[in-house]
Each structure stands twice: as structure tokens, then as C-alpha cells.
Amino acid sequence: MNSEEEFYDAETGLESDDSCEVSFKDALVFDGTKASDGSTTRENGVWERRKSLPAEMISRNNFSVWSILKKCIGMELSKIAMPVVFNEPLSFLQRISEYMEHTHLVHEACSLSDSIDRMQVVAAFAVSSVASQWERTGKPFNPLLGETYELIREDEGYRLISEQVSHHPPVSAFHAQSLKEEFEFHGSIYPKLKFWGKSVEAEPKGTMTLELLKHKEAYTWTNPMCCVHNIILGKLWIEQYGTVEIINHSTGDKCVLTFKPCGMFGKELHRVEGHIQDRSKKKRRVIYGKWTECMYSVDPRLYETYRKSDKRAAGEPKKLRTEQSCEGEDADEMPEVQETVTVIPGSALLWRITPRPAHSAQMYNFTSFAMTLNELEPDMERLLPPTDCRLRPDIRAMESGDIDAASNEKERLEEKQRAARRERSVEEEEWTTRWFQLGTNPHTGAEDWLYTGGYFDRNYTHCPNIY
Numbered sequence: 323m324n325s326e327e328e329f330y331d332a333e334t335g336l337e338s339d340d341s342c343e344v345s346f347k348d349a350l351v352f353d354g355t356k357a358s359d360g361s362t363t364r365e366n367g368v369w370e371r372r373k374s375l376p377a378e379m380i381s382r383n384n385f386s387v388w389s390i391l392k393k394c395i396g397m398e399l400s401k402i403a404m405p406v407v408f409n410e411p412l413s414f415l416q417r418i419s420e421y422m423e424h425t426h427l428v429h430e431a432c433s434l435s436d437s438i439d440r441m442q443v444v445a446a447f448a449v450s451s452v453a454s455q456w457e458r459t460g461k462p463f464n465p466l467l468g469e470t471y472e473l474i475r476e477d478e479g480y481r482l483i484s485e486q487v488s489h490h491p492p493v494s495a496f497h498a499q500s501l502k503e504e505f506e507f508h509g510s511i512y513p514k515l516k517f518w519g520k521s522v523e524a525e526p527k528g529t530m531t532l533e534l535l536k537h538k539e540a541y542t543w544t545n546p547m548c549c550v551h552n553i554i555l556g557k558l559w560i561e562q563y564g565t566v567e568i569i570n571h572s573t574g575d576k577c578v579l580t581f582k583p584c585g586m587f588g589k590e591l592h593r594v595e596g597h598i599q600d601r602s603k604k605k606r607r608v609i610y611g612k613w614t615e616c617m618y619s620v621d622p623r624l625y626e627t628y629r630k631s632d633k634r635a636a637g638e639p640k641k642l643r644t645e646q647s648c649e650g651e652d653a654d655e656m657p658e659v660q661e662t663v664t665v666i667p668g669s670a671l672l673w674r675i676t677p678r679p680a681h682s683a684q685m686y687n688f689t690s691f692a693m694t695l696n697e698l699e700p701d702m703e704r705l706l707p708p709t710d711c712r713l714r715p716d717i718r719a720m721e722s723g724d725i726d727a728a729s730n731e732k733e734r735l736e737e738k739q740r741a742a743r744r745e746r747s748v749e750e751e752e753w754t755t756r757w758f759q760l761g762t763n764p765h766t767g768a769e770d771w772l773y774t775g776g777y778f779d780r781n782y783t784h785c786p787n788i789y
Contacts, residue, residue, distance in 0.1 A: 371694040375411065377723030378684045379460075382407050406729045410460030410686040411721035413711040415471040415484045416695045417462040418496050418511065421530075423691040424450035425478045427673060432504045432534055437573045438606045441598050444532060444541050445568055445577045445609055446617045446672035449594055451530075452545060452562060453675050456592075456614045457687040459550060459558040463717055463732075465494060466739050466788045467753060470709040472777070473695070476501065483777045487755045489743075493528075495758040497773035506533045510758075510771035517553070524548040529766060540765045543568040546581040561591060562613055571765045574601030579609060597622065609672070611663050618669040628666045696721055707782035709756075713789055735789065742788075756785065 427447040431440045465486035474481040484496035487510070495510040511528035526545040533540045546564040563583040569576050579596035592612040597605050608625040611617035620628075678689050685693065698712050711717065716731035746753060757777050763770035 369700055371699075372697050373679060373690065374681060374693060375685050375688070375721050377721065379686050380407055380720070380723060380725050404461060406716065406720060406732050407725060408461050409463055409720060409728075410458065410688075411717050412462050412692065412695060413465050413469065413471065413714065413717060414462040414513075415465050415469060415486065415494055415496075416711050418484055418494055419471060419473045419482055419695060420454045420689070420692060421451040421496075421507070422473065422475070422478075422480065422482060422498060423454060423676070423689065424673060425475075425480055428500075428505050428507065428532065428534075429479065432500075432536055437537075437539070437570065437575055438598060438600070440534065440537065440539070441541075441568070441570055441575050441577055442607050442609060442619045442672060444570075445579060445596070445598070447532070448530070448543050448545075448566060448568055449579070449611070449613050449617050450673050450675070452548075453613055454689050454692060455548060455560060455562070457560065457683075459560065460686050463714070464492065465711070466714075466735060467743075468709055468756065468786050468788050469711060469714075470707055470757070470777075470785075471711045472706070473498075479504075481778065483757060483773065485755060485757050487758050487760075487771050489739075489753075493771065495771035495773070497758075500535075503535060505535060507531070508773060520552060520554055522550045522553055524550070529763065529768065529770065531763060531765060531770075537572070539570055539572040541568055541570050542763075542766055566596075575599070575606075577609065581613060610666075611672075614675065616663055616674040617672045618663065618665060619672050620666050620669040624668045625666060705780060707785045709782075709785050709788055715789060739788070742786075 424447060427443050427450060431443040431447070434440045434443065467486055467489040469486045471484045472482065479501050480498050481501060482496060482498035484494060487493050487495045491512055493510055493512045495508075497506070497508040499506045507530070509528055509530040511526055514525045514527055516523050516525075525547055529542050529544055531540060531542050543566050546562045546566055549561050549563070551559050551561070561584055562581045564581055566579045566581065567576060568579070575598065577596060577598045579594055582590035582593045582595065584591040592614045593610075594613050594617065595608075595610045597609065598607040599605050605622045607619050608622050609617060609619055610625075676689065676691070678687070679685070679693070682688060696712055696717060703713070706712065714731075714735070716728045716735060719725075719731055720728035745751075755771075757774060758771045759774050761770060761772045762768070763772075
């Protein structure tokens with residue numbers, strides 16, 4: 323079996339927070355109908371999105387990933403066959419759509435008149451787009467060539483289409499647009515993953531582009547690196563690290579964010595810190611928080627004053643008994659971390675993560691949003707193209723708890739994909755994408771996969787039979 327998978331101070335619209343206590347009521351909320359657990363309900367009350375999966379997570383206790391990965395240290399995991407038990411019941415295309423979970427931030431940015439205010443909310447959106455990865459240690463299914471996924475959320479005012487546009491290398495392209503023509507958000511992702519003995523490192527190559535159409539602004543950035551620790555032994559845990567630069571190509575404003583690695587004793591785990599500067603490189607705002615929790619904005623002068631007053635506390639002896647290094651002899655122990663961010667007086671709350679449902683740990687650590695992504699809504703199946711992820715039998719079997727059927731279907735689909743590739747080779751036929759084409763990102767000048775339109779016309783007679 324050769325699966326060829328991959329493991330792969332804002333016065334306008336923002337509230338300031340002068341206390342060190344964090345309240346959920348301070349979070350920005352887009353004006354839509356939202357239940358307390360994050361799910362949404364149609365206004366007529368006829369149908370409500372599901373709050374759980376059909377079955378609980380399949381146990382991985384009897385499977386050893388070491389037997390598969392021990393010969394792959396330092397290698398890119400592009401052709402390593404992984405048992406389906408290490409997957410989560412979502413395609414990578416569906417995982418990409420989780421960038422849209424906090425779309426209310428984009429709507430907020432569209433409503434703001436000041437470019438610095440918009441930038442700080444866009445920065446919060448960029449951080450929020452990776453927040454769902456926390457504790458998501460299952461591997462999404464590698465999309466088949468030509469696979470698609472659509473997501474329409476009328477209550478949140480957007481629709482999204484994604485397509486697997488390349489298999490070697492694997493590239494996933496997506497395009498989301500506001501239903502009221504307020505914004506477009508798009509990109510293409512080429513995840514590169516390597517195994518380093520105790521961890522898997524993921525480099526999410528690809529550029530995110532957010533266009534605020536009313537303001538004629540375009541922002542671009544790349545996502546941070548991600549590392550999954552304790553692949554072989556110990557409890558799996560995730561950290562994000564690296565520098566993310568968000569550029570406003572219209573104004574010249576820039577936001578530089580540092581996703582900090584855990585460091586010694588795990589002091590910096592999950593922390594994100596940075597600043598916004600204008601085209602003259604004057605620092606206008608400081609951004610700080612945790613990608614697993616919340617993000618704040620504060621005036622640079624207040625930030626510096628706070629840092630100076632905090633030096634005494636920083637010089638106190640460390641409690642070594644409760645702090646641990648990320649490096650251990652047998653496993654990378656996950657450091658103990660504070661549950662809240664210390665709020666600097668005068669800060670404005672930009673974003674707070676939506677709480678996960680109480681049973682999330684039994685459901686692959688999915689958010690409420692993720693729970694709904696593979697759900698077939700009433701009458702949806704007749705509208706979807708035959709390439710949509712929701713129709714994949716292996717993913718459908720896995721979310722229903724049938725590991726044997728999921729494994730068999732996964733192997734069948736992979737062999738069908740290989741056979742189709744061999745047939746194209748014999749006939750000297752090139753694969754043709756349906757909804758995206760390779761072009762040039764007009765804002766960065768770099769090569770990018772761009773949406774060509776037409777998907778929502780609902781004419782899918784030319785779509786391939788990949789399942």
C-alpha cells in the first residue's frame with residue numbers, strides 16, 4: 323500500500339479593558355444568531371446544526387506510529403502510509419475552512435474607518451485562523467486530486483469553495499467571499515511536514531490574502547510553523563512558532579507578530595506578541611495574547627510603562643518544581659501554562675476564542691464549528707458536486723466509528739486515484755483543474771492559485787468521479 327498521504331487602543335468599534343480580569347462578555351461578536359455552544363440555528367427553527375459527531379473518537383491505544391516513522395527521521399512525510407486510526411474524520415479541505423470560524427472579525431474590520439483599527443482586527447483574525455489547531459492531534463484526510471468542499475453560512479454572511487488542485491506536490495486552494503460583496507479571502511496551501519524523532523514539524527507554505535473591498539485594501543500573510551510533540555511517547559501536544567508579517571498593500575501599514583516557542587520551562591508557550599507600524603515605521607499599537615485564548619491591543623506607551631513596572635516581578639526566583647523544560651529524555655513534556663492572559667491596563671480586547679463543547683475530547687477535540695463541517699444538511703446532497711468531501715465514504719465511515727470500513731474505503735480510493743493517474747499517463751493527458759487556475763497574486767507578485775468563478779452556478783456535469 324502506498325497512500326502518498328501527508329501528515330501533514332482602538333476607539334472605533336472596540337472596547338477597552340482596564341482590568342486584569344478577563345470577561346467573555348467583552349469579546350467582539352458579529353451581529354448574527356448564535357447559540358451559547360457556538361452552533362447556529364435557522365431563524366425559522368426548522369433545523370439546527372449538529373452539536374456532536376455520530377460516534378465518539380476511535381481509540382488509538384493499540385496502534386504504534388513508531389513502527390511506521392522510525393525510518394523517516396528528517397524526511398518529508400509525503401509518501402508515508404499512515405493507518406486511518408491516526409486520522410480525524412475531516413478532509414484537509416474542510417480543515418482549511420476552519421479559518422472562517424471567526425469571520426465576525428472580518429465583518430468588524432470592514433466596518434472600521436481607521437486603517438490602524440482595521441489592521442489590528444485583521445491581525446486578530448490571522449491569529450484566530452490557527453486557534454482550532456490546539457489539541458487537534460489527528461491527521462486530516464489527504465484530499466484526492468479534484469476533491470472539493472463548499473461551505474455556505476448565510477448567518478455569517480459568506481460562502482467558500484476549495485479544491486485540491488495538485489497531488490504532487492499536494493496543493494489545496496480556497497476562495498471565500500462575502501455574500502454582500504464586503505470582502506474576499508483566498509489562498510493556496512502546500513503543507514510540508516517532517517519527522518524529527520519525537521515530533522512532526524509542519525510548514526504551511528502558502529499566502530493568505532484578505533481583501534476588504536469597500537476600503538480597497540488587500541492584506542497578505544503566511545501562517546506560523548506548527549509542531550506536534552510526542553509522536554512516539556507521551557501525551558501529544560502542539561505549539562505554533564515563527565514570525566508572521568501582515569502587510570496592508572494599500573496603506574503600507576504592517577503588523578509583525580511573533581508566535582513564541584515554549585522556551586525553557588514553557589514560559590512562552592502559546593504566546594503571541596507584536597506591533598503595528600504605519601508606512602513611516604512609527605509603532606502605533608502593540609498586540610499581545612495567546613493563540614489558544616485571546617488577543618489584545620494596547621498603546622505602545624502604556625505597554626512600555628507596564629513592562630518597566632513588571633521588571634521586579636520578572637526578577638523573582640523561578641519555581642522550578644512546577645515549571646518544566648520542553649526537552650525531556652523520554653518525552654517532550656508539555657509545560658504547565660497560565661489559563662489566562664495578564665491584561666495590561668488600557669488594553670482593548672480584539673478576539674476571544676469560542677469555548678469548545680464539554681464532550682470535545684471524545685470528538686477528536688473538535689470545536690463546535692468543526693463538528694458541523696462534514697454534516698449533510700437537509701436537501702444538500704442533490705446540490706453538491708460528486709467531488710465534495712461530504713460524499714467521501716472513508717471519512718463518512720470514520721465519523722460513524724467504523725474503522726474497518728474507513729480503512730478499506732481509504733485504500734480503495736487511493737488505488738482508484740493511482741489507476742486514474744496511470745491512465746492519464748498512458749493517454750498523455752494532463753489533469754485539468756475545475757475552479758482554480760495557476761496565476762499571479764496581484765498583491766505579492768508570487769505564483770498563486772486563483773478562483774476562476776462559476777462554481778455556484780451549480781453545473782457539475784463535467785466533474786470527475788473520484789469516489
